[in-house]
Amino acid sequence: MHIVNTDQAEAWNGPEAANWAARTDRDDPVNGALTETLLDAAAIEPGDRVLDIGCGTGDTTRRAASRAAPGRVLGVDLSALMLDRARVAASTAGLHNVEFAQGDVQVYPFPGNGFDVAISQFGVMFFAEPVAAFRNVHYALRPGGRLAFVCPRAMTENAWYVAPMSALYGRHDPGRRNTGRRDPDRLPDSAMFSLADPDRLTNVLSRAGFTDVQPRPVDAPMAFGADVHEAAQGFLGSGPVLAVLQQPDGPSLEEAREILVDVVRPYEGPDGVRIPGASWLVTAHRP
Ligand SMILES: C[S@@+](CC[C@H](N)C(=O)[O-])C[C@H]1O[C@@H](n2cnc3c(N)ncnc32)[C@H](O)[C@@H]1O
Numbered sequence: 248m249h250i251v252n253t254d255q256a257e258a259w260n261g262p263e264a265a266n267w268a269a270r271t272d273r274d275d276p277v278n279g280a281l282t283e284t285l286l287d288a289a290a291i292e293p294g295d296r297v298l299d300i301g302c303g304t305g306d307t308t309r310r311a312a313s314r315a316a317p318g319r320v321l322g323v324d325l326s327a328l329m330l331d332r333a334r335v336a337a338s339t340a341g342l343h344n345v346e347f348a349q350g351d352v353q354v355y356p357f358p359g360n361g362f363d364v365a366i367s368q369f370g371v372m373f374f375a376e377p378v379a380a381f382r383n384v385h386y387a388l389r390p391g392g393r394l395a396f397v398c399p400r401a402m403t404e405n406a407w408y409v410a411p412m413s414a415l416y417g418r419h420d421p422g423r424r425n426t427g428r429r430d431p432d433r434l435p436d437s438a439m440f441s442l443a444d445p446d447r448l449t450n451v452l453s454r455a456g457f458t459d460v461q462p463r464p465v466d467a468p469m470a471f472g473a474d475v476h477e478a479a480q481g482f483l484g485s486g487p488v489l490a491v492l493q494q495p496d497g498p499s500l501e502e503a504r505e506i507l508v509d510v511v512r513p514y515e516g517p518d519g520v521r522i523p524g525a526s527w528l529v530t531a532h533r534p
Contacts, residue, residue, distance in 0.1 A: 250351045252325065255373045255438075258486055259326040266484025268332050271304045273472070275519065277481075278368055280467040281397055281526060282307055285368055286314060288530055289395035294318040295363040298387055300352050300396070301325075301370015305333030305345070311366060312337070312345045318363070322347045323355055324370070353380035357387035364388075367396035372441045381455030388533040394457060397526045398442045400464060403431045404525035406514075407469050408439070411482050414510045415491045415503060437487055448529065457531035465528045468521040471511060478520035479507035 250256045259267075270277045285307065291297060291314040299308040302322030312320040322345070324330055330347045337345045348355070353374050365384050374380035384394065399405055409431045417429035442448045445462045452460045471478035482488050483504060491497050498506065514522045 248350055249354050249356075250325070251354050252351050252373065252375050254375075256325045256351065259324070260328065262484060262489065263486045264326045264328040266481065267326075268304050268329050269484075270471075270481050271306060272332065272336075273470075275470045275473075276306055277469055277471065278397075278467075278524075279306075279470060281465065281524075281528075282310060282368060284465060284467070284528060285366060285395060285397050286310055288528055289364050289366045289393060291315050291364055291366075292318075296361065297321070298323065298357070298362040298365040298384070299370075300365060300367035300384065301373070302333060302347065303329045303368075303370065305330075305336055305347065307366060307368045308333060308345055308347070309337055309340055309342060312342050315364075316344050319344045319346065321345075321362075323350050323352055325349065325351060353383060355383065357383065359386055360389040362388050362392060364393045364395070366394075367398075369397060369399070371396050372398050373438050374441075377441070377451045378454045381452055381457065385456040385533050390533055392533045394452075394529075394531045394533070396529050397465070398448075398529065399440055400525040400527055401443045402434065402437065402440045405440075405523075407471070407522035407524055408437070408487070409434070410522065411507055411510045412487060412491070414506050415488065415498060418498060418502070418506060435490070439487070442527070445527065448527065452529075452531050456533065458534045460529065460531040462527040462529045465526050467524055467526065469524040470518075471514075471520040471522060473519045475508045475511050475515050475520060478511040478515075479504050482507045482511075 297320040299322040308322035
């Protein structure tokens with residue numbers, strides 16, 4: 248298997264994978280409010296051949312398979328653990344038109360003209376060389392094929408990221424423990440927001456050969472669990488929080504848990520913990 252995004256492969260085959268799997272296996276998956284909007288934008292028709300980029304545990308892949316049948320859907324992801332879950336779930340659902348493959352989408356040996364549609368739910372922001380990666384997706388699509396994905400807008404628009412991270416990084420503010428906040432401009436860069444700038448996003452896709460690139464803003468709450476404790480646990484296993492915990496002056500696990508419970512409490516309601524998320528829904532074509 249040829250992997251060029253080795254840091255990502257390591258991250259998504261480590262502790263983050265089990266954590267993400269737990270967040271997406273719930274009846275109320277973390278990004279569930281966006282999935283049908285994404286699939287509608289992809290306009291999948293019966294018989295379509297669909298590629299799901301960074302499919303994770305395969306919820307989008309399974310839903311796409313229902314829409315595409317008798318067409319086939321391939322989910323590709325770096326994470327062996329998440330793909331195991333995806334395969335079990337597809338087989339339990341009795342889907343026979345789904346396959347999963349472990350690989351790096353940036354260099355995966357796709358068949359040329361092999362797909363009518365490529366979709367991704369938050370699986371396209373982590374490429375070290377995004378133009379090369381999208382060029383590979385472009386190669387995999389047939390002429391006239393469609394690309395539809397969701398990715399985060401700017402960090403400052405995404406409370407689910409800024410609220411916990413600014414609290415964790417701001418905890419040393421004198422006399423303001425647990426309420427200290429770091430200015431979002433001083434938070435470390437995260438690959439998560441690499442496509443947040445719509446001009447950059449359009450430029451990357453155009454250089455990869457796509458046309459009709461349309462980023463549309465979509466606001467949808469993200470579901471972080473039934474209560475503040477489940478939500479805090481989910482954050483504790485996420486990549487950005489793991490990175491804070493590993494810093495020499497980072498908080499202890501229990502200190503971080505306490506901070507996170509406080510951070511998510513204002514977002515707890517009858518449906519569990521819901522924090523606003525700001526995304527781009529992007530559509531484009533291979534000419
Ligand atoms: C935020 S998760 C989203 C997973 C899934 N699409 C969902 O909505 O639950 C990002 C996923 O992208 C995958 N990923 C990141 N870079 C990738 C690459 N270069 N090739 C294949 N998968 C990649 C990760 O392994 C991870 O499963």
